[in-house]
Amino acid sequence: MALFRRSGLPAPMHFHGKVVMVTGGTAGVGRATAIRFARGGARIGLIARDPAGLEETRDELEALGAEVATFAVDVADAEAVSAAAAECETRLGPIDVWVNNAMATVFSPVESLDAAEIRRVTEVTYLGYVHGTLAALAHMRPRDRGVIVQVGSSLAFRGIPLQAAYCGAKHAIRGFTDSLRTELLHARSGVQLTAVHLPAINTPQFDWARSHDRGAPRPVAPVFSPDAAARAILRAAARPVREYWLGATTPAVILANMLAPGRMDRYLAANAVDGQRRTQRDTGNRGDNLFEPASGRHRTYGAFGHEVRREPVMMSAQTARSGALAGACLLAAAAGLALGLRIAGNRGR
Numbered sequence: 001m002a003l004f005r006r007s008g009l010p011a012p013m014h015f016h017g018k019v020v021m022v023t024g025g026t027a028g029v030g031r032a033t034a035i036r037f038a039r040g041g042a043r044i045g046l047i048a049r050d051p052a053g054l055e056e057t058r059d060e061l062e063a064l065g066a067e068v069a070t071f072a073v074d075v076a077d078a079e080a081v082s083a084a085a086a087e088c089e090t091r092l093g094p095i096d097v098w099v100n101n102a103m104a105t106v107f108s109p110v111e112s113l114d115a116a117e118i119r120r121v122t123e124v125t126y127l128g129y130v131h132g133t134l135a136a137l138a139h140m141r142p143r144d145r146g147v148i149v150q151v152g153s154s155l156a157f158r159g160i161p162l163q164a165a166y167c168g169a170k171h172a173i174r175g176f177t178d179s180l181r182t183e184l185l186h187a188r189s190g191v192q193l194t195a196v197h198l199p200a201i202n203t204p205q206f207d208w209a210r211s212h213d214r215g216a217p218r219p220v221a222p223v224f225s226p227d228a229a230a231r232a233i234l235r236a237a238a239r240p241v242r243e244y245w246l247g248a249t250t251p252a253v254i255l256a257n258m259l260a261p262g263r264m265d266r267y268l269a270a271n272a273v274d275g276q277r278r279t280q281r282d283t284g285n286r287g288d289n290l291f292e293p294a295s296g297r298h299r300t301y302g303a304f305g306h307e308v309r310r311e312p313v314m315m316s317a318q319t320a321r322s323g324a325l326a327g328a329c330l331l332a333a334a335a336g337l338a339l340g341l342r343i344a345g346n347r348g349r
Contacts, residue, residue, distance in 0.1 A: 014238060016041030019092045021085065023075050023132050024102030026053035027298040028203030029151060032226035033099055033233050035300070038066035040234065045088040045095070046070045047081065047102070047132075050293035057298070067092060075102045075128030076120075085135035094143060097237045098136035100129040101151040104290055105166035105205065107276065108212035117210065118165045120290055125169035130176060137191065144190040147240050149233055150177050152197040154250045158257040158264060160220070160272045162213055181242070194240035196232050197254075199224055199247035199312065202302040210288035215277025222249060223307045226300055232314050247312035 020037045024030035025046035034044050038061045046061075046068065048054055054070040061068045069091045071084035089095060104124040106117050133148055140146030156174040159167035174195070181193050200219035203226055211217050224247055232246045245251045257264045287294065 015097075015234070018042045018096040019045065019088070019094060020097040020099065020237075021045040021047065021088055021095050021132075021136070022099045022101060023047040023081075023128065026050060026057045028205060028300065028302070029198070029201055029226045029229045029233075030099070030101040031057055031298070031300045032230035033101065034061060035064070036227075036230040036234050037097075038064045038068075042097075043067040043092045044069070045084070045092060047073050047075060047084055048293070048298075049074050050295050050298065052295050053293065053298035074124075075131055076123035078127075078131040078134070081128075081131040082135045082138065085139060089139060095136060095139055095146065097147045097149065098132060098140075099149045099151065099233060099237070100132040102128045102132075103166070103169075103205070104209075105163060106210045106212065106290065107162050107217040108165075108210075109162065110164045112212040113165060117290065118168075121165035122169050122172075125166060126172040126176075129173045133176075133180065140191045141189065146190075147192045147194065147237050149236050149240075150193070150195040151229075151233060152195045152243075154197055154199060154245075154253040156197060157254045158268075160268050160276075162217075162273060162276050192240040194236045195243045196229075196236045197243060197245050197250055198229050198232070199249045201226055201229050202304040202308050204294075204297060204299055204302050206302055206304070208287065208289045208294040208297055210290045213277065214281055215274075216280055216286075217276055218278045219302075219304060220272060220275045221307060222247070222309045223304050224312050225305075225308045228312055235314065241316045244314055244316055246314045251315070 015037055020042045022030050022034045022037070022044065025034045026048040034046060034057065038044055044061055044066050046054055046057060049072060051072045054072060058068045058070050069088050071087065073080040073084045075081055085095065102124060104121050106113060106121060129150060136146065136148050150173060152173060153170050155163065155167045156170035159171070177193060177195055184191055184193060200221065200223045202219065202223050206217045206219060209217060229246065232244060236244050245254065
């Protein structure tokens with residue numbers, strides 16, 4: 001078996017006639033994912049706040065031949081998410097795959113954030129996943145089948161400057177997901193739970209996220225396409241394992257933080273602040289989507305298409321950890337051999 005594979009390589013995708021719900025489905029990774037599922041023959045439910053963005057995305061999916069149901073819902077509203085799930089099942093049929101993807105962030109030093117902003121990021125990015133997961137489980141557990149995909153990030157393992165609220169929410173999702181996974185295993189449930197942790201993706205969030213920083217926000221390079229993220233999410237839905245890591249930078253960040261967190265602190269302090277700033281200053285007049293949707297600005301791709309890299313490597317977290325362990329063992333063996341030869345040489349003198 002190959003140690004890793006490119007995310008664009010073909011894999012069996014059995015989604016014809018399946019019902020897939022995607023939160024945050026009108027822009028960026030969510031929209032690319034909905035398009036990819038639609039091309040695979042799935043019936044699509046979309047959750048997002050903006051009715052105009054939902055209508056535009058629905059038209060795009062229906063042009064691909066998909067049956068679509070849209071729900072103008074804020075994922076921070078648990079009752080509304082639950083009602084959307086029930087209505088989706090009535091209109092499209094039993095939900096087979098639920099993709100939690102909706103997010104909100106603020107690019108800002110911690111001291112410039114206010115409590116309302118942190119609360120809002122938490123309600124959307126963390127509690128939005130909780131609400132979606134609970135809604136999915138309410139329908140999947142009685143049937144004892146279904147797949148829940150948590151769209152994550154390397155920032156669920158390693159906090160970076162200027163994104164404390166978002167990183168905190170992503171860490172919370174991972175803790176919640178790990179706990180739920182153990183409960184499903186204990187119950188021998190047929191419901192499967194998987195996470196796809198992404199690198200930096202070229203989405204519109206950098207044009208509409210709130211910012212209190214002096215530079216207009218940008219993703220930390222290297223940057224990849226929403227299409228690559230969507231292919232990874234479909235692969236995870238088709239072949240759910242505990243976690244997938246997309247892109248070489250994702251396992252590099254996660255494993256480096258496990259081995260040398262203090263060194264990562266210093267590296268990020270030196271590089272990740274300017275690494276999230278465009279050359280132009282943020283005028284503060286572009287508007288944001290933190291409390292209200294960015295109506296009329298929903299699209300799949302962001303402003304960094306010229307930086308997008310080729311297909312990223314995708315591997316399971318277990319494979320990445322095993323590869324890192326094997327590499328460490330090889331290095332230790334090589335060091336031991338070198339030391340042994342040196343000692344033997346000294347004794348021969």
